[in-house]
Amino acid sequence: MRGVIHVARAWGPAVEGVALVMREGFSPRYDLDRLTGVISRMGHSCEGETVRDRILVIPTTKGGVAGGWAFHDLLHKGIAPAALVFGKLNPVMVQGAVLARLPVTEGWEPDALDVLPSGVRVRVDPAARTITVLD
């Protein structure tokens, strides 16, 4: 499939990567084993998946201030995601992404959950405020 998703707000450099699409909210504290980068919350739609180098597509945020440091920590450990693509976010995710120099976007048209299957390769371009499906 090919297509373009327009985002409302964005920060960071352009990147390409494989999407990991979550069906519910995400918090690096509640849902992620931050020693391995594997989603560990029982019953999470991406339980058992690694976030490393993936473009995380996340409808909403849960909690929590942990993301303010956690993405920088994941980067230091070599298990950081490549970008964060949110439907709705909170400032924690922006603060954490800016510290880790990780592209971050908010708001999507059309709804990324409808048009992006997990595993598809995408390009996130914050300056253009677009997410482009490459596969």
Added chain:
Amino acid sequence: MDTGMSEVSETRPAAAGTLRLNDEEQAMLRGDHGPAVQDAIRFQIEVGTFFGAERFVPITHAHVMGDIEVMGDGGLAHLRGMGEHGARCVVPTSNNAHCMHFHADPRLQQDADEEGKQREILGRYGRMRIAAVDTCIPYQTVYQPKFGEHVAWGDTGTVIYANSVLGARTNFEAGKASFAAALTGRTPAYGFHLDATRRGSIAVDLRARMEDLADWGALGKIVGHPHQDYFAVPVFEGFDRMPLSDELKQLGASLASYGSMAMFHMVGVTPEARTRDEAFGGRDPVAQINVDDSAIEAVYQSYGYKDGGATIVVFSGPQLSLFEMQDLAERFEGRRVAEGMACVVTTNAMVHSDAERLGYVATLEAAGVTILQGVCFYILQRLTQIREENGWTNLVSNSGKLVNTITAHRFNTVLRRTQDCVDIACTGALR
């Protein structure tokens, strides 16, 4: 060493994103106040620009969150970089609960090298002029901002209490954000610093009796979980008595946890909701939720126990106030935590000091309760391994927040009312 910080650069056009800078802010950006402040304001401009902030607002207090468990070695290197660049807070600043309990309980062993790093972090806090009070309840024990006062607080439970109950103004200022605000004495004016964001958006008709702290956490789950949105502001109405600080603390912590929310109103209770109209500020509610006793009861019914492991009962998240300590001491008086069960309480050093003087600590410890200071249970370093070493499958708590936040460590969590938690701890009978 890669500190993640850039050196002082020459004067250049104020690349201030969407923000207009006054003379002092421009001087900070030029590096006139040193590299730590320059790095801080650059970070703030990048974050503020994402949200379209047009200016900075001065703050009176900052509350920072950062411990070795969440910041890791990379964060520690960043903190060392701040120190080497002469970082010093220009407003009164405190720190949040952290991950190291420094307690001798052999069931709760933590890594010695990580403990050393945490001691280094706390030492660095002192040199940066951060009062290391190690608490997630600064609004009950350390600093209570006044109506309309702008602050920069780095813990969600503190933020929602400040905005909602005190009428102060802050966003979630996570990680570097609250440190940056402490160094520059200001924060970008977006989100809950602005009037428009603070208007109610969800109507909640509250007709439940709300007889236990856990009921308030359950209420936060009912409202927060289906409406995960930082910018959603629930308005509670219909409740027929004045809630206590500890009750609103549990509600706020739960809303912030399940819903990522930063503010609520309660008509006739909170300062920006003297009337329903004032709470909504002319905005039409996007959702209506009715909460009665059966809705609260359904939350408890939604949890179940898993077989084949031990159970720990935890009172934490947020840390307990003095009156919560008094209440627990009364409930545990003359009783004893059952063989094979574990029970842990967390609070801060200020509360612990008075609870000790007043006899609450002795009563709880005589009952076999472990009291940890300066930490919150779900953020403990090495928690997954601690769980495995003790064979803890189930975690029972009266905190709606705790039963949500701890799940990455693969506890099966169960929310129960306070007396049920005490009875479970003292009998081992899971109910």
